Amino acid sequence: MRKPIIVGNWKMNKTIAEAVEFINAVDPFCHDGATYGVATSFLALNDANKAAKNLIVAAENCHFEDNGAFTGEVSVPMLEEIGVKYCIIGHSERRQMFGDTDETVNKKAKRLIKADITPIVCIGETEAQFDAGETEKVIRDQLTGSLADLCPKCVENLVIAYEPIWAIGTGKSATKEIAQNCCHIVRDQVAKMYGDECASKVRVQYGGSVKPENIKEYMAMEDIDGALIGGASLKVDSFKELIEKTR
Numbered sequence: 001m002r003k004p005i006i007v008g009n010w011k012m013n014k015t016i017a018e019a020v021e022f023i024n025a026v027d028p029f030c031h032d033g034a035t036y037g038v039a040t041s042f043l044a045l046n047d048a049n050k051a052a053k054n055l056i057v058a059a060e061n062c063h064f065e066d067n068g069a070f071t072g073e074v075s076v077p078m079l080e081e082i083g084v085k086y087c088i089i090g091h092s093e094r095r096q097m098f099g100d101t102d103e104t105v106n107k108k109a110k111r112l113i114k115a116d117i118t119p120i121v122c123i124g125e126t127e128a129q130f131d132a133g134e135t136e137k138v139i140r141d142q143l144t145g146s147l148a149d150l151c152p153k154c155v156e157n158l159v160i161a162y163e164p165i166w167a168i169g170t171g172k173s174a175t176k177e178i179a180q181n182c183c184h185i186v187r188d189q190v191a192k193m194y195g196d197e198c199a200s201k202v203r204v205q206y207g208g209s210v211k212p213e214n215i216k217e218y219m220a221m222e223d224i225d226g227a228l229i230g231g232a233s234l235k236v237d238s239f240k241e242l243i244e245k246t247r
């Protein structure tokens, strides 16, 4: 049985004080039905991680090198030092605006796994690729590159977030059938690369305009084990509702 995992990706939102206030308000409402978490800015990570008792706290990115001349970057040992256990990598905003590629995502995944930090690996197609019928190829190609040369045991502990770019922050969420079909392709590609057992264990999230009103329908789909949520994860009431709806 795969335990569902629902993570709020706060992106470049919330100061340290706002993050801690939010966590204090939401943390007591978490239950065992799923793993719940928030991804915060690097700056808020340490305080957020100390405040969280039930929520897991994730970084939104990392660098694959341990140290060196990489102005503005944060390394995996730095995350390790403050006890962070999850890290989003390859979010489409990073791929589109900050030059992340399947190759760098793969390097980041390898470094995180070595530190026993769970990567949340994001993939997903653009609207033009969706319209051109290229979704399946994009998903398979991104996974082939991003998950290259890992050990099967490591891959089964990963979280993979399928986030169609056209559904992110647009309110235009994918239908549950499209989301299921794409998450199934994700699992099938993992099976091709690392075997059926690994594919049956890896957790696959859907992301893109998930909110309290639609989370249940996604969670009911066979290959969807959770959600990565932007906008609807920013308000305490909305996050509490997401927790309630997935009880």
Ligand SMILES: O=C(CO)COP(=O)(O)O
Pocket: 009, 091, 163, 167, 168, 169, 170, 171, 207, 208, 209, 210, 228, 229, 230, 231, 232
């Ligand atoms: O990018 C996302 C999560 O990583 C999704 O964002 P929205 O939920 O705001 O569409």
